[in-house]
Amino acid sequence: MSQQAYLERLKALSTRLVLLQKPIRILDAIKWPAELEADFRAAKGKKLPALDKDFYQQYKFNFDPDQLYLALGELKQDVKRQLGRGDALGQILHVTIEQYQIVIELLRARGTPQFGHFSRLLYGSASDRIRGDRKTLRQMGERLCHIFSLPAVEHLNRPYNQHIDAQQAVDILQQRMNQYFAPGAVRVEISDNIVSDAAAGGDCIKVNRRAFFSELDLQVLEVHEGWVHIGTTLNGRQQPWATWLSVGSPRITAIQEGMAVLMETLTFSSFPQRARRISDRVVAVDLAEQGADFCEVYQYFLERGISEHDSYRVTQRVFRGGTLAGGSVFTKDISYVKGFVENVNFIRSAIQSGVPEIIPMLFLGKVTLDDLPLLYERYLEGVVIGPKYLPAMFRDLNGLYVWFGFSSGMSLTNLARVQQHFNKLFKKLPATEPIYEARTDGEWE
Template sequence: MTTEPLLHQARELSERLVSLQAPIRILDAVNWDRSVRETFFRYQGERNPEVDRDYYANRPLGFEPAELRQAFSDLQRDVVRQLGQLNPMTQYMSKMCREYRDVIRMLEARGTREFHNLSVELFGDSHDAFHAGEPTLAELADMLQQPLAGLLASDQMPEEPKDIPAAEAMRRLQAQVDASMPDVPVQIMLSDGILSDAAAGSDRIKLNQDVLFSQRELDILEVHEAWIHVGTTQNGLAQPWLTCLSKGTPSATITQEGLAVLTEIITLKSTPRRLAKLVNRVQATAMASEGATFIDIYRHYMAQGVSEDAAYTMAQRVFRGSTPEGLPFTKDLAYVKGFVLTYNLIRVAIQLGRIDRLPLLLVGKLSIDDFRLITELYDQGVIAPPKFVPPHFRDLRGLTTWLSFGRFIGQLSFDQLERDYGSLF
């Protein structure tokens, strides 16, 4: 039985965890600054960027690694001593402490092969398979690439024009989010310091001020960044005891991105080009794992008709934290990997008649592997239900019907369907 004093102890320990992880900014620590881009294009993109271990050594992490690792070890020890080794709260917070220690080690190893090795431990590898004998992530990406190529070549599915300046995009997205998340404070703002088109924080979404947006992209940002990333952060902050649910470890990032991609698809906001971008990230990571350099990946994107600037940005995502001739940072596998894991969890929940559990995916930033602990803590009253729930999780009838029917259709032979229907086209 969880007593009130024990819950207050858990809250104090959780707040310590939140405080300890505050200075850890993975992407800030691994991204390359603007001068690297400028030098690359000064040489017309003919030689690899000038990034090595010394480059990272001159970019402070903002914390002393040995001290912070020790602080996480001390916290984990106190969690066990105060809450008990078998307590599910202990198991959850202990796992977070271990992951953050691994993150610190990974950031210490920037510019070395060990950085890649620790990245694989935290985010996975492109050659991982979900089960023995099944396709790897890289093979799944190749399988998705084939139908997407046909869709992208079709004149019937043109992409919406990117003609909305960032300032106007900010105003439009703010209005959309205010309407769909009226009880959640979300601020849309402009930034010149992010690598991607947009990035979510705990209560804000930054838009790259140098980018033009389409309305479709704003719709995707609403459901991906606002509903999932900001929404789950705010749900975690609203927890009465385990406020650390507002902070995402690498394993939680995989589930977060999977939920966000699934949400794009379920709400019909995603596009073939958007999915192709996610597939390309897996393929580029796989290429780098097999020895491709920055220049190889850059030219790979250029051959697909991508602009020089976009090709640089996409290649940089693969090698940030590493070197242009080194092995990749594998975080970009999270989108496809997380989608598969999350999709399968929801399908099994439907099959077992436990759809009532699905909103618990939104109580904070959690990993699929944590789901059993989360449900146990929810049943004990330690974890509160999510404060914000997106429409497709609020009313599960559409989601469960779609996935149930999809399971039935998936059992039909597609080869036979092609023979039956192919002549009609």
């Protein structure tokens, strides 16, 4: 088979997957009505929400699960037959197709004990270990929760006023998307059908009509939803042959969400309370996986000083689609911490190994870390094209190299001893108030 014939087959098979997966909407199929929060809080968090298998059956799919499962199976066989069992790109495509078959099994099992099994197959478990390390995600989550709950947080706790309404947020984000992407390439619009404050899909950011935002919230949305989620989608759509890189099966979730959180950090858009919420999600998943029910997980966060609203939100995210008695839950929310840690370790390792040029491939499309070496080889061969939309610090790697180089070097420091040294100095300081104080005109400085 000639190279051109191979590429044409790869594109045809890839495009079939893009079309087959299009009607699958995992989050839509497991979302809860917004009014459930008020009912739950009115019952003082003591009564489980009235959600079971029958509730989820009310959601009507835009596809026939049985037919789609069979169609994916046929595509999987065609990939083997047409590309060969040993073809590396074909193997990535094959695994991605299998992921969508498991997604169908997940959606069939909503509200049952089997739901958690399929969720762990797709997203992993809070008891999983960090790649290349002995620590579990739960241990990492607890450590981060501790860091982002230290007394120092209160000294940084500047009140960011959420005074920007949905329409204003749409206008601001649309302007920023037009600046980062080609004008008109990305839409920002108001939605009445999302539970979260905002969400990205394809080339569109949806903003909840009922939500209000601070300027910092919009910075987070700009880089998290825009630069990463939409940016990698559009970069994937630029691919001439491997068109499946424009769609995200669950196998890429950790790298996507972790990169989005990393971009929040590198652009100084994040803040301790948000980082704490992300870390709390890992703990919530682990508690629920170990058998805590919805009320118990909710109470756990209340007792640790989290507001009723935020305690409900973090708990609801974990139990959607599963069983409220615990054990069978949606484990996607481990992806933020898992992906952040693994992306950082990947970048540091690429620098240490002398191949920093592979780092921009993280934005090539919807990828996993295991895919990147092969995709980089195909990039060098011209089969895959580099990312069009790339954050500035990934376009010119000098600053990123120095940042991660210092980070790697400082990891050799014994932080406990260093902290012991400086604590002797800090103990002499007088008690202080938070550094941000209100002026008479109501502003903060």
